[in-house]
Amino acid sequence: MIIAEFLPATPDLSWKLARQIGVTHAIVKAAPELTGLEAPWNRDALRTICQRFSDAGFQLIGVEGDQFDMQRIKLGRAGRDEDLEKYAAMLGNMGELGIPLLCYNFMATIGWCRTRVDVPTRGGAFTSRFTLSELSSEPVAEAKCVTREKLWENYTYFIRNIIPVAEKSGVAMGLHPDDPPISSLRGIGRIFTTPGAFEKAMALSNSPSHGITFCQANFAVMGSELKESIQRFAKRIKFIHFRDLRGTPDCFEETFQDDGPTDMPYVMRLYHEAGLNVPIRVDHVPTMAGESNALHGYAVLGRLFAVGYLKGIMDALQIPYS
Numbered sequence: 543m544i545i546a547e548f549l550p551a552t553p554d555l556s557w558k559l560a561r562q563i564g565v566t567h568a569i570v571k572a573a574p575e576l577t578g579l580e581a582p583w584n585r586d587a588l589r590t591i592c593q594r595f596s597d598a599g600f601q602l603i604g605v606e607g608d609q610f611d612m613q614r615i616k617l618g619r620a621g622r623d624e625d626l627e628k629y630a631a632m633l634g635n636m637g638e639l640g641i642p643l644l645c646y647n648f649m650a651t652i653g654w655c656r657t658r659v660d661v662p663t664r665g666g667a668f669t670s671r672f673t674l675s676e677l678s679s680e681p682v683a684e685a686k687c688v689t690r691e692k693l694w695e696n697y698t699y700f701i702r703n704i705i706p707v708a709e710k711s712g713v714a715m716g717l718h719p720d721d722p723p724i725s726s727l728r729g730i731g732r733i734f735t736t737p738g739a740f741e742k743a744m745a746l747s748n749s750p751s752h753g754i755t756f757c758q759a760n761f762a763v764m765g766s767e768l769k770e771s772i773q774r775f776a777k778r779i780k781f782i783h784f785r786d787l788r789g790t791p792d793c794f795e796e797t798f799q800d801d802g803p804t805d806m807p808y809v810m811r812l813y814h815e816a817g818l819n820v821p822i823r824v825d826h827v828p829t830m831a832g833e834s835n836a837l838h839g840y841a842v843l844g845r846l847f848a849v850g851y852l853k854g855i856m857d858a859l860q861i862p863y864s
Contacts, residue, residue: 604643637711690731716755
């Protein structure tokens with residue numbers, strides 16, 4: 543497997559620390575508001591980011607998240623075909639520059655959602671929590687709402703237009719679960735909340751580029767057995783998020799990777815037995831002492847700990863990694 547780290551597009555301390563713990567593969571979000579460059583449909587902008595990583599000793603193997611405003615695509619609004627052309631150009635650029643993975647989601651209007659990010663956990667570290675009853679019940683503006691039925695239509699349109707381009711470009715697309723996996727938030731439909739929804743999505747195309755980001759905590763909180771889901775989707779898994787949480791879809795709390803309910807060595811053995819040789823990165827760590835909580839879930843110290851924990855499991859199980 544390939545241990546990767548989610549790093550900013552501009553070199554900082556996290557780059558140095560990642561290299562010092564032996565990580566040589568990077569995942570980045572290349573959205574303009576984070577890079578100071580044009581969106582990655584601009585080849586020169588994406589090439590600049592690739593070169594930065596290369597100069598620092600990393601291979602950029604993937605981009606993650608919405609790389610530009612995807613709302614017209616997700617909501618099915620006028621202008622989505624123009625945005626799909628930009629998305630296709632981005633995939634072409636990724637293929638040309640040798641970036642083989644795109645982790646994406648199809649959450650409209652409200653993406654990753656937590657109701658608290660300052661929950662004390664082990665040793666006084668801070669973690670995040672989602673509690674549905676604490677979320678505002680006020681519906682969002684009608685122009686930003688979409689039903690589940692319409693979202694499925696929009697996703698189908700997206701896949702039928704984009705997957706052929708991804709395959710031609712040699713880019714694997716990994717669909718991330720909705721987080722939290724709840725069917726509606728403030729009146730907005732959400733569809734990728736069950737393993738069955740992923741079966742339905744994967745049935746839209748048998749292209750080798752059409753796959754899944756297996757965020758194991760999301761799949762676990764959906765109520766599915768991880769063994770069943772890993773075996774069920776093994777041929778489609780393109781990317782793994784190594785994280786854990788405790789609770790239910792309506793109320794859960796992020797944990798340190800070694801402090802949650804999941805038997806992490808067992809899950810790593812399942813990946814290995816399923817023949818998976820894909821990028822894996824740690825995700826959603828608590829904020830530890832001495833760090834700002836502004837980057838809740840993505841502070842550096844917790845990620846360093848989690849990468850060491852991941853490496854230790856893989857060494858103990860004799861799972862090869864790079």
